[in-house]
Amino acid sequence: MASEPNTQSRVMFQSVDKTDEPGRRKFGKLTVKYNRKDLQRRLDIEEWIDEQLHLLFDCEEEDIPELEIDIDELLELTDEGQRTRLQELLQECGKPKEDFINGLLYRIKGLRKLSGPSKK
Numbered sequence: 808m809a810s811e812p813n814t815q816s817r818v819m820f821q822s823v824d825k826t827d828e829p830g831r832r833k834f835g836k837l838t839v840k841y842n843r844k845d846l847q848r849r850l851d852i853e854e855w856i857d858e859q860l861h862l863l864f865d866c867e868e869e870d871i872p873e874l875e876i877d878i879d880e881l882l883e884l885t886d887e888g889q890r891t892r893l894q895e896l897l898q899e900c901g902k903p904k905e906d907f908i909n910g911l912l913y914r915i916k917g918l919r920k921l922s923g924p925s926k927k
Contacts, residue, residue, distance in 0.1 A: 845918070845919060845921075848918065849878065849918065849921070852878065852911075852914050852915065852918070853878070855910075855911075855914065856876055856911065859907050859910070859911075860874065863897070863900050863902050863904060863907055864900060864902075865902070874896055874897075875896075876893070876896060876911075878915060878918065879920045879921060880892070881893070881915060882915065882918060882919075882920045883920065886912070889912055889915075890908060890912065893907075893908045893911065893912075894908065
């Protein structure tokens with residue numbers, strides 16, 4: 808391939824949208840990056856919660872009452888508020904739930920709240 812000596816090689820990519828002006832850059836959306844270690848710890852806690860709920864309600868997953876234990880919500884509360892909220896959520900459970908509540912509160916200590924995308 809012969810080319811003019813003063814011409815520099817350039818690679819150009821065509822976009823699907825032909826209305827773009829050449830030389831104009833498109834900026835992608837910025838996503839929030841989370842610490843992988845924090846995410847793994849949170850996942851481990853959520854798996855532990857699932858296992859414990861199976862034991863507390865002594866039934867299959869389909870038969871467990873609709874419960875949503877929101878870790879971020881708990882992290883916004885005081886220690887006593889966390890305990891009260893968990894007792895409210897587990898009021899249908901007939902088995903003693905103090906071990907579960909104490910175990911969960913211990914596990915979420917030091918966990919940081921995940922900040923979701925800001926809503927405008």
